[in-house]
């Protein structure tokens with residue numbers, strides 16, 4: 481009897497050790513993998529757009545004329561060379577879906593990462609991370625998560641590419657990032673209690689370790705994404721300088737809180753059409769997992785993310801100047817129209833008209849990627865019997881980022897392997 485139990489314990493221990501080893505290997509492979517070899521790339525400039533078919537000039541209705549993207553009065557040519565700096569937890573998956581569809585429509589060439597869905601984040605971006613990259617190659621759009629590195633990006637895209645990005649209120653962003661990435665930062669494991677977010681914000685320096693693994697997810701994540709030091713104090717002159725540099729590099733800085741207004745400004749900047757802006761909210765969380773920030777917690781979160789807050793306030797001002805230049809009334813009209821069109825599309829495409837929890841998503845192809853240890857991200861079911869005219873568009877609008885990347889030819893073997901391991905160990 482004792483011998484049998486002993487053997488059972490032994491094999492359980494073996495399983496545990498093996499499982500731990502396998503998981504550690506996978507985590508190491510997934511998290512630490514970055515291209516080890518940095519080639520000394522020859523610099524071959526990319527002077528012109530490599531659009532498959534140059535986009536044709538579009539005549540704008542008189543009331544729509546604006547100062548951006550214009551050639552002759554009343555006409556403009558859609559811009560197809562785009563750098564989208566995909567910041568974290570800023571509706572960037574919703575936005576990237578818009579870019580994927582625009583890219584497919586104009587048969588544009590994306591600079592994609594290889595083997596996973598980001599450019600080896602948090603490593604700083606290098607051209608060598610682009611799938612199949614060779615010096616002199618021409619791309620139209622780059623839009624996957626990266627740690628921004630302006631000079632490297634500039635060597636990849638045509639000189640007159642439009643740089644755009646998106647920011648979010650740093651308190652909301654922090655709450656979202658804490659939920660999604662918190663478990664990836666080991667220093668959070670020692671935070672006691674149920675409400676780890678409030679506990680952390682009571683005394684962040686007690687828990688936060690700037691040198692800790694993945695610590696950047698929990699302090700000034702926006703500033704970090706742009707390639708800067710996220711542990712600077714807001715009053716440090718380097719912060720001001722960096723914000724100025726971002727303002728000079730990026731023609732449009734959108735705001736999550738005014739997502740539709742941002743898209744209308746985008747349409748104006750890039751000479752796009754209303755049709756190009758249609759979207760469904762992707763990567764949203766179920767309500768029960770969202771921590772309500774009391775005014776006190778909000779102000780603590782803003783203080784903790786003081787550099788991001790400074791940056792957000794700066795670009796909030798420039799954003800509303802752009803709206804003013806566009807015309808408030810015209811903006812209100814266009815936003816109403818975009819909302820109307822989105823609602824129309826939701827009625828056409830979405831079963832039940834609403835996002836649903838992971839367990840209720842019928843097709844695997846529609847399952848969004850989930851944070852570790854949870855199934856909190858919502859997804860959609862496609863309506864059955866959609867009119868043929870809308871079938872393709874509906875599917876594309878609802879397809880989560882990873883599945884869409886696969887469809888566009890990106891090999892995500894590291895991401896997928898990591899997903900399999902998580903499935904096996906039910907994590």
Ligand SMILES: Nc1ncnc2c1ncn2[C@@H]1O[C@H](COP(=O)(O)OS(=O)(=O)O)[C@@H](OP(=O)(O)O)[C@H]1O
Nearest residue numbers: 568569570571572573574656739761762763764765
């Ligand atoms: N259209 C629109 N308007 C407002 N907010 C939106 C929109 N689309 C997505 N979201 C919210 O953005 C959060 C997900 O951001 P990302 O897709 O950038 O996340 S990720 O970094 O790619 O994982 C996630 O925020 P949280 O729900 O707070 O986590 C989404 O709800």
